[in-house]
Amino acid sequence: MTTPQPPPKTGGGAVRDSFGDLPLLKQEGAGGWSNVAQANKPETINMKKQITVTVNGQAHTAEVEPRLLLVHLIRENLNMTGTHIGCDTSSCGACTILLDGKSVKSCTILAVQANGKSIATVEGMCAPGAPLSNLQEGFKENHGLHCGFCTPGMMMRATELLEMNPDPTEDEIRWGISGNLCRCTGYNNIVKAIQYASAKNRGVEPASTEPQFV
């Protein structure tokens, strides 16, 4: 096996002792980290605002910094991690949720902007243990997901798409989800998944979910 670079600088067995004085760390004053934060509080950033949002039918109140992104509110304050983050330029759609029924990229909205509004996320698509919704079932039956990272955002976008257009053509589906990137599936089966849900929503028998080969 190759020996890694570089040779050890700290020797011997008393490994942890050799890190005793933690030169990288700022002194942890008597009050711990928060003490330091208090001393340097810039009013504008830290002035927290109270907001109330309804997520999947349940009201939540939170104290948030005005700059907090909605996606972080959902993922980190409310611990609903089904909504994902895939970029920093509003390009990928992994963070898509419904805000008052409209699909939006929650990385591009401040949490305070959602105050008083209602939010739907993937966690609300079906209760734990309950049967999958038509869209979820469509994705499963048609292999519309591989790694699953884009899937929640994709399904939230598709939810609104089918509400606006219950029986979309393939082209309308492709354009309709063009704000959501998937790196794994090549989209064929996502299109089929949405067609499946569309059929089921309308009470029509969906097309076969067996893979078709030439």
Add this chain to the structure above:
Amino acid sequence: MGHSMKRKEDARFLQGKGNYVDDVKLDGMLYMDIVRSPYAYAKITKIDSEAALKVPGVLAVVTGRDLETYGLHWMPTLMSDTQMVLPTDTVMYQAQEVAAVIATSRYAARDGREAVRVEYEPMKPVIDPFKALDPSAPVLRTDKPGKTDNHIWHWEVGDKDKTEAVFSTADVVVKEQMHIPRIHVASIETCGCVADYNKIDNHLTMYMTTQAPHAIRTVIALVAGHVGLTEEKVRVIAPDIGGGFGGKVPVYPGYVIAIAASFLIGKPVKWIEDRSENLQADSFARDYHITAEMAGTKEGKILATRFKVLADHGYTDASANPSKYPTGMFSIATGSYDYGATFMEADAIYTNKPPGGVAYRCSFRVTEAVHAIERMTDRFAFEVGKDPAQLRIENFIKKEDFPWHSPTGWIYDSGDYEAGLRKAMDAIDYEGLRKEQVEKRAEGKLMGIGISTFTEVVGAGPSKDFDILGIKMFDSAEIRVHPTGKAIARFGTKSQGQGHETTYAQIIAEELGIPAENIQIEEGDTDTAPYGLGTYASRSTPTAGAAAAVAARKLRDKARKIAAYLLEVSEDDLEWEPGKFFVKGAPEKAKTIQELVFAAYTNHPQGMEAGFETTHYYDPPNLTFPSGAYICVVDIDKETGEIKVRRFVAIDDCGNIINPMIVQGQVHGGLTQGIAPAMYEALVYDEDGNILNGTLMDYLVPTAVESPNWETGHTITPSPHHPIGAKGVGESPTVGAPPAIANAIVDALSPYGITHLDIPITPFKVWKALREKGVV
């Protein structure tokens, strides 16, 4: 086997209950953000952390000097080169890590990052690899004693003299200069980790986006063993991974800094890179400049090929290749054709660009090789005036010639190339398309048909030749069957969306007769799974899938012994049908696998080891050689250069198929990652080393609109040496699609004397090429 079982893993992903690294939340967890260099090449004269340390919530600023104290400022790359964790004095590429800020929240860490003041003395960077060897170019790796140029290594294979002789006498020689540009895997989940060092137990748990958790644990122990993180004190957990494609094989500096920070502070530290950091600093793929030549007869018989590569590696060779193969499997570039003379050489160069050389859904540089041979095959067909499908059929290695010894030393296991191509031609109506093309050309319209008939080489690999950092590239499976006949199986690989929880269960179900629904699959935890080299290079089915089959067969042998004991017959009198052993000629005298497993715990023969579990480490005897025949039809707008992919038919041969639905899904995804570099993606740098498209706004990952409706099918030529005859498929389409698309576009433009365009072939490139040929 052969059944499109719906995936077992989907339930959690569909309900928002996947567990990706950024979902990991631990008590007292801190956040890390990274200060990065705005310059491609510069001296760091000062790092001033004072203002950053005043930012509320910021706890520490870590620099290269700090890491140097512990000997952690450099680390080895997978190719035994060296890479900075954090620089002590010089930055070597734009977006390189310069310092890390540790804080109590994500936002505080970002505020701290903005407040770190770094002073640089910029230097003139080396960006063009062709100029890097110029004597006037600065020597970049001054950290390497005695280094006097920017050359990394030279590699060659084949018979130079024999090839030279063929070239000098051949009727026809064609030559093109091509660039397979630098691209990025851009999995939708970026990279990240939570390093959780526990000071009391002196134990590190590392949750990370890795395709190879076991190898990573070994690397951590090698790099940090001297500070007490020996291998038994390190647990690497790869939770759900949001796409990998090779980009999650390397060890990035961010992981190491997070470990160091957690080690020093004694609290968990989370680091999640944002997309721009991911595109700008994580490992790139490709970046091969290839001079490609083909010699043949005027009747269209290929006689020889010659490839000369200049490989731009950035500032260090951080490729993810097996040790013995600095160019990966590039030497598969002789392709699917029967000829005996080739010579290939490559030189690797340091430049001021990010390091890398990872896969982008390709097994070790096969994409570059396939692009070169498939483009040149079309180029040659054009030169001799022969239909490219016909020329391929005449030059294919015949199915009766397998196993076939290639002039670069590979032994192709099996294949039937003509069957695949004929199937693709029928599916797309090749004859009809050629007729239509004649009519379109008469009307002055641009329509092109492109073919690619490629041979892949996957499943690394046999331990006699294949290792990474010395660790042989076997893989493993452990199967435990519980007394009631339900099982758990664990593997050294790690799915990033490939569906292992389903396909491995199907393999074991097939071999052992236990329903796949009753077999739970686990991977990605080094404390519980057997050692393995991970998932990349389409190796999971060829290696771990084989291990699963062999392990299940070992258990079946044990079941046979128990059945003989219970039925009071000799083992030879027993026959197996999936799910039970029965006495030959007396099928009513039978024991199901569930009964036999139960007996292994309750009533096993005296002298036999109790229980029903086993582990197998599978060392493949050879690689597997999947193949494919792809045909693409494009229509091009002469006025704007806009390219429309009208149809794309892909016929793959990956041997026996475990789950057709999953295989097809892999092909769809791989094809979209094939059209991506062919038409959209490339990482572009200016002469100062500034990246010009380092965000997802301008690095064009195809959407559902750019992605055509893929038409797929297969032929089946089982691998003769794989226990279930499977070959691996995940990367074939990424490898095979770009030349099919490029060939179609060049075919459309060929009436104007255009013989080659480098990928990505954009409308502008087409428009410009047509204008240069006087087409208005």
